[in-house]
Amino acid sequence: MFTVPTAPHQPSHPPLNRAQPAPWPRQRGAARYWAPLVLAALVALGMAGCTTLDEQQRRWIFQPSDRTWSGGLAAAQGMQDVWIQFQPGQPEQARTAQTPAAPPAAGPRLAPPPVQLHALWLPQGDAAAPVLLYLHGARWDVRGSAHRMRRMHEMGFSVLGVDYRGFGQSTPALPSEASAVEDALAAWHWLGQQWPQAQRYVFGHSLGGAVAVQMAARVTAAPTEAPTAAPTAARSPLAGLIVEGSFTSIADVFKTLRWGWLPLQPFITQRFDAGQQITRVAAPVLVVHGSEDRLIKPELGRALYDKAPEPKRFLLVQGGSHHNTNAVGQDQVRAALTELFGLPAVALR
Secondary structure (H helix, E strand, C coil): CCCCCCCECCCCCCCCCCCCCCCCCCCCCHHHHHHHHHHHHHHHHCCCCHHHHHHHHHHHHHCCCCCCCHHHHHHHCCCEEEEEEECCCCHHHCEECCCCCCCCCCCCCCCCCCEEEEEEEECCCCCCCCEEEEECCCCCCHHHHHHHHHHHHHCCCEEEEECCCCCCCCCCCCCCHHHHHHHHHHHHHHHHHHCCCCCEEEEEECHHHHHHHHHHHHHCCCCCCCCCCCCCHHHCCEEEEEEECCCCCHHHHHHCCCCCCCCCHHHCCCCCCHHHHHHHCCCCEEEEEECCCCCCCHHHHHHHHHHCCCCEEEEEECCCCCCCHHHHCHHHHHHHHHHHHCCCHHHCC
């Protein structure tokens, strides 16, 4: 059994200087954030190459980066580095890598090089504490979500936050919907190997919420069932799904914009159809949204909740934005975790 290193996390990048922007897109509207999708669809009308369109959407949706904002750097101090390695297509065989992997040697290969994911680990002193997999959204690497990770840690969880391929110190690559879900699955299976007796939860914020829904649908489906079959909670290793500031699909987000009347949805290749996938999740679902979220409108969070099977709960945090809902609604989230997931009071300090 691997023992997680105790050395504190050392950020690999210096703090942002004053010339760099504040955490984006806090002061920019949803229109600017999702405008690239509109441009991508328009470009598609005059392009014959669908591959180029797909690659551009992946860049615009994920905005992969090895950087974070200064507040995230500070909050990540003291977290432990974890390295998770697996072969593409085999996330269930994820294992621990002791150190960052060296770049693959040049020349022909019989098999693709392994994927290596960097993660931050924030454990509890109690080995029986529930374990939470945290999946972040676009632009910043996992350090940008360190504040949310610490708040969930304060509620009694041991927290693992992972970077998808293309983010932070994980394998350099242009991420996609499929690769992000595979990376989440690898981190999930790794947690199960390290803490097989612990209750496991998954938390996804923004784009990470759509990734979390797809991952949850995969792990709660019985291996012998058809993909469309509705799994039962008794078969699920997932104790609960938490989604914050997320949506039903990229196409539905597009419809909320001023250009939403344009018939461009067929050109969206990275669809993130969480509304369809959440119907297959056989675990309690908590959907959290801020009433003042201008990036992902609250009605999209409500629509995602409506499609989820019972047991479930929708929590609208008054005054919460896309970025601060977790902080503003911390007491409400704490109460919802107790009520919906049945976590003991001793675990929610």
